[in-house]
Each structure stands twice: as C-alpha cells, then as structure tokens.
Amino acid sequence: MGAGHDHHHHELEPVDGSWRDEADDRPLSVARRRFLTGMGVAAAATAVGAGTAAADQTPRNQWNSGDRWYAGDHHIHTKYSPDAQYEVATQVANARRYGLDWVVITDHGGVAHQKFSIDQVAPDIEAARRQFRDTLVYQGLEWNIPGAEHATVFLPPGRHTVDILRAFEAAYDGGVLSTPVAQGGLGKIQRATSADGEPYALAALRYLDAQVFAGRAEIALMLANHPARRGVDSPHELRGWRDTAPDVAIGMEGAPGHQASAITEANGGRGDGRGFYEASPGVDSFPGYAPTAIENPYRTYGGFDWMTAKVGGVWDSLLAEGRPWTITATSDSHQVFGDTFAPGTQDHATTGSRGAPIDSGVVQQYGDYWPGQYSSTLVGARSRSYVDIMRGLRAGKVVAVHGRLIDGLELRVRARSDGDTRGVSIGGRTFVRRGTDVEVTIEVTLASRANFGGFVPKLAKVDLIAGAVTGPSADRDAMTAPGTAVVETFAVPAGARGKIRFTHVFPRVDRAFYLRLRGSDGKQLDAAGNPLMDVPGDDDPWSDLWFYANPVFVDVI
Numbered sequence: 001m002g003a004g005h006d007h008h009h010h011e012l013e014p015v016d017g018s019w020r021d022e023a024d025d026r027p028l029s030v031a032r033r034r035f036l037t038g039m040g041v042a043a044a045a046t047a048v049g050a051g052t053a054a055a056d057q058t059p060r061n062q063w064n065s066g067d068r069w070y071a072g073d074h075h076i077h078t079k080y081s082p083d084a085q086y087e088v089a090t091q092v093a094n095a096r097r098y099g100l101d102w103v104v105i106t107d108h109g110g111v112a113h114q115k116f117s118i119d120q121v122a123p124d125i126e127a128a129r130r131q132f133r134d135t136l137v138y139q140g141l142e143w144n145i146p147g148a149e150h151a152t153v154f155l156p157p158g159r160h161t162v163d164i165l166r167a168f169e170a171a172y173d174g175g176v177l178s179t180p181v182a183q184g185g186l187g188k189i190q191r192a193t194s195a196d197g198e199p200y201a202l203a204a205l206r207y208l209d210a211q212v213f214a215g216r217a218e219i220a221l222m223l224a225n226h227p228a229r230r231g232v233d234s235p236h237e238l239r240g241w242r243d244t245a246p247d248v249a250i251g252m253e254g255a256p257g258h259q260a261s262a263i264t265e266a267n268g269g270r271g272d273g274r275g276f277y278e279a280s281p282g283v284d285s286f287p288g289y290a291p292t293a294i295e296n297p298y299r300t301y302g303g304f305d306w307m308t309a310k311v312g313g314v315w316d317s318l319l320a321e322g323r324p325w326t327i328t329a330t331s332d333s334h335q336v337f338g339d340t341f342a343p344g345t346q347d348h349a350t351t352g353s354r355g356a357p358i359d360s361g362v363v364q365q366y367g368d369y370w371p372g373q374y375s376s377t378l379v380g381a382r383s384r385s386y387v388d389i390m391r392g393l394r395a396g397k398v399v400a401v402h403g404r405l406i407d408g409l410e411l412r413v414r415a416r417s418d419g420d421t422r423g424v425s426i427g428g429r430t431f432v433r434r435g436t437d438v439e440v441t442i443e444v445t446l447a448s449r450a451n452f453g454g455f456v457p458k459l460a461k462v463d464l465i466a467g468a469v470t471g472p473s474a475d476r477d478a479m480t481a482p483g484t485a486v487v488e489t490f491a492v493p494a495g496a497r498g499k500i501r502f503t504h505v506f507p508r509v510d511r512a513f514y515l516r517l518r519g520s521d522g523k524q525l526d527a528a529g530n531p532l533m534d535v536p537g538d539d540d541p542w543s544d545l546w547f548y549a550n551p552v553f554v555d556v557i
C-alpha cells in the first residue's frame with residue numbers, strides 16, 4: 001500500500017467570488033450546475049434519503065479500475081511559516097526518503113505570508129520539482145478559515161496558481177481579515193476564529209470554485225486541518241463548506257500531525273498532547289463540543305481526531321446525509337522530533353521568512369515527524385500526475401494510515417445476485433435493487449517489513465462500520481449518527497502473513513446505507529474495541545497504530 005524506501009507504487013490489485021452570474025451571487029460554476037441539474041443534464045443528487053436512489057445511477061470508483069496507490073501528505077511547513085524552520089528542499093527530500101509520492105507545501109497564511117512569503121516559496125518549490133522529479137510538489141497554503149480553524153488549500157501547477165493563491169489569501173484569510181488596517185490587514189472581523197468570519201469562508205470557497213469554472217485552474221481543493229483541536233469548526237460550518245463548493249471542500253484531517261508531541265520529556269519529547277490536542281473550550285468554540293466525564297473532543301483517540309474516531313460521531317453524521325467527506329492523515333511537519341536544527345534568525349514578520357535553520361548540535365524537544373515517517377495519506381489514482389492525485393482525493397479513494405500498519409487494502413462492495421460482476425471500491429457509490437444481498441470483500445496485505453519506528457507492525461483486527469443514509473439533517477449542527485455502529489469485527493489470526501481476506505454480507509437491503517473500515521494493532525482499546533483517549537504528556541505513538549478507509553455508499557433503487 002504506501003510506498004517505501006524504494007519509492008515504488010502499488011497496484012490496486014483485484015480481489016474476488018470574482019466570476020459571478022448577475023442573477024445569482026454564487027460563482028457561475030454553482031449557478032450553472034443548478035441549471036444543468038434542472039435540465040436533467042448534470043450528475044447525481046449528492047444527498048440521498050433512505051431507500052431513494054440518486055438521479056445518476058452510474059457506479060463510482062469501480063473495483064478493479066486499474067488505479068494505483070500513491071502515498072502523500074497535504075500539510076507541510078517550511079521556513080516561510082513563523083513557527084517552522086526547514087527549507088522546502090529538506091522537507092521534500094525527507095518525504096521522498098520516507099516513501100511519499102506527493103506533498104503539499106502549506107505555510108501559514110497571514111499578512112506576512114501574503115505580502116512576502118508566497119513569492120519566495122514559489123521558486124523554491126519549482127527548484128524542488130526539478131531536483132526531485134519523481135515527487136510531486138504542490139504549492140498550497142494553510143488557510144486561516146474565517147470563523148474556524150485552519151485548512152489546506154492547494155492547486156496543481158499552472159500559469160495562474162500563484163496569482164490565485166495570492167488573491168485568495170489577500171481577500172479571505174482569517175489572519176488578514178482580522179488584522180487591523182494599520183498593521184497591514186483588512187480589519188473586517190473581530191478574530192480569525194470569530195463567527196463574523198463565517199460568510200467570508202463561504203465566499204472564499206465560491207472564489208476557488210469560480211477559478212476552476214473560468215479555466216484558470218483545472219482543480220482546487222480544501223481540507224480542514226485538525227478540526228476538533230480548538231473546537232471552532234462547528235458542524236454547521238463543515239456542512240456549509242461542503243454544500244457551498246462540493247468540488248473544492250472535500251474533507252478534513254482524520255488524523256492531525258504533530259504525532260510525536262506527546263512523547264515524554266524523559267524520552268526526548270515535549271510531553272504535550274498528541275497532535276497538540278490539549279486545549280479547553282474557548283470563546284469561539286462550538287458549545288456542543290463540551291468535554292464530559294466519558295469523552296473529550298479536545299483530545300485525540302488513537303492519534304485520530306475525535307470527529308473521526310467516535311463511531312456515530314461528527315464524521316458519521318455527515319456521511320449519514322449521503323455526502324462524501326474525505327479524511328486524511330498528515331505530518332503537519334514544522335520541527336522534527338530528534339532533530340538538532342533550530343530556526344534561523346531572520347524576522348518573519350518583516351521578511352516572510354525565518355531564514356536558513358541553524359544546526360545547534362543539541363537535540364531539540366520537538367513534536368513532529370518528517371512527512372511520511374509516521375503518517376500517510378494513500379490516494380488511488382490513474383497516474384502519478386498532479387491533477388490525477390487531486391481527482392483521487394476528491395473521489396474519496398483515500399486511506400489514512402499510521403506507522404505503516406498495513407501494506408495494502410482492497411475493498412469490493414457489490415450486489416450478490418443483481419448481475420454486478422465488478423462492484424465498487426473505497427470512496428465509491430453503487431446502486432442495488434431493493435431486497436438484494438450486498439457482499440463486502442476485504443483483503444488486507446499485512447505489513448511485511450519494519451516501519452520507521454524500527455519494527456514490523458502487527459494488525460490485530462479490522463472493524464466494518466455501517467450506518468443508514470437518512471438524507472440532510474434539519475439540524476445543521478447535528479453531530480451524531482445514532483444508527484451507525486460496528487457491524488462486524490474481524491480478528492487477524494496470530495502469526496498471519498501475506499494477504500488475509502474477510503467477507504460480510506448485508507442481507508436483503510431495503511434502504512440506502514454506507515460502510516467504512518478501520519483497523520488497529522489492538523494495543524490500546526476500550527471494552528468496545530474503540531481507541532482510547534490519548535493522554536497528554538505520556539503517549540508513545542508507535543504503540544497505538546490505526547488505519548481508516550473512506551466510505552462506500554450503497555443506494556437502493
């Protein structure tokens with residue numbers, strides 16, 4: 001599954017706001033899409049009620065399509081962020097060393113970045129592309145979402161890419177919008193995370209959608225980063241982003257970066273919360289994310305964000321509406337655990353760069369891993385090209401993996417008695433007749449070599465999770481899917497090697513549903529087999545490994 005030291009790719013092997021319509025304040029792409037849908041020309045309804053089929057009944061992400069897995073990371077910082085330090089080439093070289101095929105450089109947005117950094121990082125990215133020709137290097141931005149947390153925004157290389165990013169940041173970055181005019185900002189919202197910024201976030205996504213429709217970019221994507229860390233990404237904002245620009249706002253980090261941050265000080269770490277998830281509710285936090293005696297949304301669970309890790313939680317509440325929402329795993333690499341380099345001495349605020357890092361000769365207490373060293377986002381794509389990787393992400397052909405827990409994962413979902421000889425795979429959507437049995441076939445390629453923690457990880461179990469698709473919720477802040485549950489847990493036999501296969505049948509289905517997979521090394525589980533809450537200051541990320549696969553939707557016709 002993920003690429004390794006030899007940088008090879010893995011087959012998906014078969015297994016049995018500026019461009020507007022005067023009559024509509026949304027981008028032309030959105031207005032035109034509504035018109036075409038009304039004429040019966042455009043694609044499927046994106047939210048499907050129970051037992052109701054989408055208009056377009058063409059299966060998506062068909063099994064055995066010839067796609068390949070490409071490992072990557074969409075959240076990486078350099079010396080052009082005020083809290084990071086590495087050269088672009090250093091990050092890309094290490095990503096390649098740890099087996100990644102693609103990376104996104106996402107330095108923090110803000111006044112200094114918009115004025116200085118974006119034009120400095122662009123030539124560094126171009127140089128890295130020339131130096132590492134077998135690694136795709138995207139230019140992106142860690143956007144301060146107005147009214148919320150951060151997000152990766154990126155585009156493929158193109159004549160207008162830098163101009164689009166620059167204009168986007170200048171008009172819609174929460175840091176720019178909240179900085180007073182006297183300090184170089186726009187002074188339009190109270191704080192980067194205050195609720196008065198929410199309309200700007202939607203306008204920003206419309207702007208990106210409009211650039212694609214106008215032909216200035218072939219594709220543009222946004223994924224929310226560390227969504228529960230400070231509790232400011234409310235459920236209605238997640239829905240708003242997705243509904244406003246579904247081809248742009250495609251998902252969120254299921255697992256944040258900074259996975260080394262909870263390593264104890266005695267072991268050379270910082271002793272903080274895993275992922276730096278250690279906050280408490282703040283002035284802009286969503287009230288529904290209140291910690292209780294049994295759970296804390298402000299902590300990670302098995303290294304994954306609470307929104308993703310909780311079965312029947314926020315992620316599932318979105319999926320239960322019948323709309324894809326992709327999860328990923330990233331490094332958020334700023335400063336790497338065990339490194340001796342310290343930041344340069346240049347003033348970022350006035351130059352947009354911290355300057356070249358300085359080797360202190362002393363191991364520093366940092367909380368990150370190199371891209372690919374611990375976390376990987378595996379994307380199924382037709383080719384290792386900039387646009388195809390992004391299309392794979394948008395299509396949900398994604399598996400988030402920690403610690404190279406598995407070497408491969410194949411999923412096939414098909415109707416057993418409805419002439420369906422192929423079925424669909426991860427991120428797909430299929431259509432079956434009411435009363436048909438639906439067969440799920442899972443094949444896992446177990447890890448066969450040491451990960452970068454120095455050991456061969458052992459998968460202990462795979463959970464098949466499923467829930468009904470009930471259509472859009474009347475409550476835009478709905479954050480639970482009570483009908484979603486683990487329907488079967490498959491234990492991996494002790495001593496198993498190579499490939500292992502599991503099968504489950506949903507008999508005589510009579511309503512739309514979705515299913516998804518997760519797997520664990522089984523070392524830190526609660527009584528129900530769920531991940532435990534990570535303890536700040538006392539956590540070894542290598543002793544608690546998981547993978548999560550994106551869902552398949554089954555519509556009933």
